[in-house]
Amino acid sequence: MISPPGTQSLPLPSRTSIVLIPRRWLILARVAWVVCALLLLTNFVASIPAYYRIMLTICTLPNQVPCTMPGNGAPSGQLTPVNVHALAQLHLSVATYAAYYVTLQVVLSSLYLGVGLLIFWRKSDVGMGLFVSLWLVLYGASSVTNNFLFAYAPTQPPLILLALISGVQWAGLGAFLLTFPTGRFVPRWSWLLGSALGIIIYRYVRVFDAVQRQQTKWFIYAFAVGMFLGAISTALLVEVPADSPYQLLNGTTTLLFFVFIPLGLGIAILRYRLWDIDAIINRTLVYGSLTVLLVGLYIGLILALQALVRAVTGSLSQQPPVLVGSTLVIAALFQPLRRLLQTIIDRRFYRRKYDAAKVMAAFGTTLRTEVDVGTLREQLLAIVQETMQPAHVSLWIRPAQQGGKHETAWTGNPPPHMGNEV
Incomplete structure (x- = not known):
């Protein structure tokens, strides 16, 4: 950076170079990637009908014991007798639900596969791009929860290799967290700590440049949104009776938790609209806080007005006016509260x-x-x-x-x- 006469230059953030694959190894790396991807995609396509047949069966284990896939203990998504009763209330068959759930798995897997192939096409000469693209293909081909990877009988020979790949994917996740987004261990001894979160925070504050910080924001944001929605969904479903039709959404919400991760990774690796993340985080903080605040106020107003009506009239026959009054108050408070929260968040996080x-x-x-x-x-x-x-x-x-x-x-x-x- 160059400064006007009489002023000092402002230091640039320290920059960590990305890992580029040497040209002599690039073709070999791409061929190995294609071979692994073809193996995984072949198993993915062949496993769809096998997994559908598993979904047609009913899990007869007790409700507190989850039904799992053979070989790895991953949740299978199978219906229980209680779930079948809930389906009957909705006039739906087991085959309909099985087709819906398998289709949802295929769509989610296709998202991972598509983003992985796109990253390979655009960034296969970069070590992190090649690694992340294969990792996404691996997760997509195994349906994220490994249901497709283990849809075959565990005695078949190909499963041995696929089980090995399944173990590698978790090791790959750890390596990814320790090296993202440059593909290097920075500092070099960071792999000894084993704390991915601590290393990410250290590198974000002390090592990364502006672009690398934006890449990290995209990944952390996608992961945090998925975790938050998954936690909210789990907390709500715990309060729902076991035979309620809403329990049928459990598998759906579990899968939707994984939607944001490939999108955030794709944007981070491809560097597409990196700088939009600041506005997205800002709006998430504002409207997320606003939603929680308005819901709390709405519930509080209803309870307070109900108590007031009961004290005045001695009954709760005035429910409609209470609901209408609470709704009007919330509508009137929306914009003032939004502006107030925007100011508070800007003052605190965007000084x-x-x-x-x-x-x-x-x-x-x-x-x-x-x-x-x-x-x-x-x-x-x-x-x-x-x-x-x-x-x-x-x-x-x-x-x-x-x-x-x-x-x-x-x-x-x-x-x-x-x-x-x-």
């Missing part, structure tokens, strides 16, 4: 954005009174650095024209003899 409006307003006042171009230049560069934290800023000041007036213009790369860069 520069919160201060930017005040800083620019103060600079606008300075423009009306300050006539020295050098002073304005230094103030403007300082404001841009403070509010936006860019890696590169250029201010081109044109030579004075007749009449002593100056014209300025922003450029990405000003002429060397005129530009002042930060």
